[in-house]
Amino acid sequence: MAGVKAKHQRLTLTLLAIVAVVGATLLAMSALKDQAAYFYTPGDVVKDGVPMGKAIRLGGMVVDHSIVHAPDGVTIDFKVTDGSDTVPVQFKGIVPDLFREKSGVVAEGRFVSSTLFLADTILAKHDENYMPPQMAGKMHESASLDTSAKTKALQ
Amino acid sequence: MIAEFGLAALWLAAALSALQLALGWMALRPGGEALMPSVRPIALAQALLTALAFGALILCFARTDLSVALVVENSASAKPMMYKIAGTWGNHEGSMLLWVTILGLAGGAVAILERRLPERTLIATLAAQAAIALGFFAFLLFASNPFARLALPPLDGNGLNPLLQDPGLAFHPPTLYIGYVGLSVAFSFAVGALVTRDVGPAFARAMRPWVLGAWIFLTLGITAGSYWAYYELGWGGWWFWDPVENASLMPWLAATALLHSVTVLATRDGLRAWTVMLAVVAFSMSMIGTFLVRSGILTSVHAFAIDPKRGTFILGLLVVYIGGALALFALRVSTVKEGSQFDPVSREGALVANNLLLSAVLGIVFTGTLYPLFVEATTGEKLSVGHPYFDKTAGPLALLLVAIMVAGPLMRWRRDEIAAVVQRIALPVLVTAIALLALILFVPGIRVLPLLGLMLAIGVGAGSVAPLWKRNLRRTPLFTYGMVISHLGIAVALAGMACESAFTKETLVAAAPGAVEIVGPYQVKFAAIDPIAGPNWTAIEATLVATRPGRAAITLHPQARMFAQPPTETSETAIATLWDGQLYTVLGKDDESGRWQLRLWWKPFVTLIWAGGALVAIGGALALLGRLRRELFPRGRPTGFLAT
Numbered sequence A: 001m002a003g004v005k006a007k008h009q010r011l012t013l014t015l016l017a018i019v020a021v022v023g024a025t026l027l028a029m030s031a032l033k034d035q036a037a038y039f040y041t042p043g044d045v046v047k048d049g050v051p052m053g054k055a056i057r058l059g060g061m062v063v064d065h066s067i068v069h070a071p072d073g074v075t076i077d078f079k080v081t082d083g084s085d086t087v088p089v090q091f092k093g094i095v096p097d098l099f100r101e102k103s104g105v106v107a108e109g110r111f112v113s114s115t116l117f118l119a120d121t122i123l124a125k126h127d128e129n130y131m132p133p134q135m136a137g138k139m140h141e142s143a144s145l146d147t148s149a150k151t152k153a154l155q
Numbered sequence B: 001m002i003a004e005f006g007l008a009a010l011w012l013a014a015a016l017s018a019l020q021l022a023l024g025w026m027a028l029r030p031g032g033e034a035l036m037p038s039v040r041p042i043a044l045a046q047a048l049l050t051a052l053a054f055g056a057l058i059l060c061f062a063r064t065d066l067s068v069a070l071v072v073e074n075s076a077s078a079k080p081m082m083y084k085i086a087g088t089w090g091n092h093e094g095s096m097l098l099w100v101t102i103l104g105l106a107g108g109a110v111a112i113l114e115r116r117l118p119e120r121t122l123i124a125t126l127a128a129q130a131a132i133a134l135g136f137f138a139f140l141l142f143a144s145n146p147f148a149r150l151a152l153p154p155l156d157g158n159g160l161n162p163l164l165q166d167p168g169l170a171f172h173p174p175t176l177y178i179g180y181v182g183l184s185v186a187f188s189f190a191v192g193a194l195v196t197r198d199v200g201p202a203f204a205r206a207m208r209p210w211v212l213g214a215w216i217f218l219t220l221g222i223t224a225g226s227y228w229a230y231y232e233l234g235w236g237g238w239w240f241w242d243p244v245e246n247a248s249l250m251p252w253l254a255a256t257a258l259l260h261s262v263t264v265l266a267t268r269d270g271l272r273a274w275t276v277m278l279a280v281v282a283f284s285m286s287m288i289g290t291f292l293v294r295s296g297i298l299t300s301v302h303a304f305a306i307d308p309k310r311g312t313f314i315l316g317l318l319v320v321y322i323g324g325a326l327a328l329f330a331l332r333v334s335t336v337k338e339g340s341q342f343d344p345v346s347r348e349g350a351l352v353a354n355n356l357l358l359s360a361v362l363g364i365v366f367t368g369t370l371y372p373l374f375v376e377a378t379t380g381e382k383l384s385v386g387h388p389y390f391d392k393t394a395g396p397l398a399l400l401l402v403a404i405m406v407a408g409p410l411m412r413w414r415r416d417e418i419a420a421v422v423q424r425i426a427l428p429v430l431v432t433a434i435a436l437l438a439l440i441l442f443v444p445g446i447r448v449l450p451l452l453g454l455m456l457a458i459g460v461g462a463g464s465v466a467p468l469w470k471r472n473l474r475r476t477p478l479f480t481y482g483m484v485i486s487h488l489g490i491a492v493a494l495a496g497m498a499c500e501s502a503f504t505k506e507t508l509v510a511a512a513p514g515a516v517e518i519v520g521p522y523q524v525k526f527a528a529i530d531p532i533a534g535p536n537w538t539a540i541e542a543t544l545v546a547t548r549p550g551r552a553a554i555t556l557h558p559q560a561r562m563f564a565q566p567p568t569e570t571s572e573t574a575i576a577t578l579w580d581g582q583l584y585t586v587l588g589k590d591d592e593s594g595r596w597q598l599r600l601w602w603k604p605f606v607t608l609i610w611a612g613g614a615l616v617a618i619g620g621a622l623a624l625l626g627r628l629r630r631e632l633f634p635r636g637r638p639t640g641f642l643a644t
Helices: A002-036 A042-048 A145-154 B002-028 B033-062 B069-074 B081-089 B092-113 B119-143 B167-195 B201-233 B243-268 B272-294 B301-306 B309-335 B347-379 B387-410 B418-442 B448-468 B478-503 B608-632
Strands: A056-062 A075-081 A086-092 A104-113 A116-124 B505-511 B516-519 B522-533 B537-547 B554-556 B559-563 B568-572 B574-578 B581-590 B596-604
Touching (some): A002 B272, A086 A104, B002 B092, B033 B081, B033 B119, B081 B092, B092 B167, B092 B272, B119 B309, B167 B201, B167 B272, B201 B243, B201 B608, B243 B272, B272 B309, B272 B347, B387 B418, B448 B478, B505 B516, B522 B581, B522 B596, B537 B596, B554 B574, B554 B581, B559 B581, B568 B581
Parallel strands (some): A086 A116
Antiparallel strands (some): A056 A075, B505 B596, B522 B537, B537 B554, B537 B559, B581 B596
């Protein structure tokens, strides 16, 4: 009798574990589906449209000569392009050192009108190999691509 | 010479790990008993040689030996000694050597200290540890040699990334790695016990201190890393859901689950197979984290595809070790006997709920971290998974987990009555309800997640000390205090997170010297701006004087630093810590008309986040101490529902 009960408990626990893991994965996948629509290029914005107020990441290049500093000293306006389409962005804050014209950028924020993207955060791209979510991670990776290239030249 | 010496020590250590594996294997075969005594000394020798190799690399860095490629790439002669030494592990090869050194030392520690395991299981454990070491030695020697020489030494090195030139580098990676790699011991114990079919309470009691030790360091490492990112990046945030951070969080989640399930196995002989599984999963998460951070796959899936040598190597090791352990588990799980029974309403039941929720959170973090890489590798589409995803999915589950944490320690082992449990948790629940009411009344407009967080933090704070209620405090075992303090630490950290999220005040301005800005309760006067110079940098430094009615004035000096090697600008935050919060200041750029960007934050009670993390670790240390003391000076087991 005890043996039957033992089997029963192990089975119940196994089923519970499976339910937890499958449930977590389903929850994760459904949330990721929303996230799939989290990253936009200016082309996506023009083609698909973005609901106003929805938090997204907008990625592209900063258009040359498009950065304008507002008189308050902390607000800047610039344009982000993917080569074909362009979106105007406004940002209030301290821009990263690597943020400059004709260089990659990812802006986190939302559209406040159909023509203006208000960014909360600006992540600058180092080069085409650099992925912004890793910003904090660069603290862990000191050997940048430039320095290893230099050492290879020395060898 | 030193570099060659280090390399030789590394090769020798690798050879010893191969020998340790082979001897362990043969010793377990019929008639191999004579070989058993040789395994422990070999494990010890391997540990010492690895440590020697690591010492040699530190010496190369300390002396700025410019004939060593790694030193040239990551160091320079004009750098403070502390960063020369800490710079040893501020790069790929050096940090992998640190990883392997800790792996070797962990194996050596098991060989010296572990006396409770049956000898056969111990031999199997050390053989498993040697198998892991062998793979990572091969990785170092064939794909990431830290001692590679340059034919033509340059005049100076390239320097260390200025972001890493911070005291945090000296202790954050080693602490985290001790935790990460310390979990290898749990993995090897599980493999060893599966090999000798020896999974039971004795095995759990032997494994528990090792898991606890690794978990304490992992907790400290994550807490320190969070504070480091907070003050060094100057973004005011304390957790970014960055893949590198998730890589350390995943082993912690698994180790936390393991810590609770191993207690069930040690005390009540339940959850046998599950505990073994978790021990395998915990170190698997450490290895997956290592793969994420060390393969370069995070920098770019694209770059990984171009130069896949290192990444593929670690990926191969992952497949072999995790696959091998899981295959062994599948083969042997039927020989693991069913543990003893328990009622759903019992301490075991609450710990099962804890384990299921922790596993679910782990699954969510795992999916959120790896799925984007998978999508990018297969379709090339870039998926950006940030805090909205984790807040929405892991957030509610974590709050539920914290709520269960109140009830669990107040339940009896094996079987309990619902009515009795309700009676015991009545006080924490009442406190929670009062907290909710007070927050709604006195903090209007607070958002839902911080509201729930603060409410639960107060309730859990009350609930976590409830197990000490009506107890003889002097006779309460140390490990019970450990549990209480760890749980209290979670409440304290949660309170800090909720306060930071709900009450932070921010001011961003362009100001000329002489201007006065307001942030929260503070008036901040921009007093002066001056150029200054450090050992290997120059900087522009602002002088800010913050005043608040009834308090002493505070002077802060945020800087914008310029480093020459490599040429980089960083901003050094200036933070004033007060009992009720932190004033966090950042100096930005000048607008070329005499004004400077200033970013000021007032973050009430933000320090509770890391104080809570430290409390969790202190609780772990007390529990470890209590367990070891109990083993050294065994006494009668305490009775009552709180005995663990």
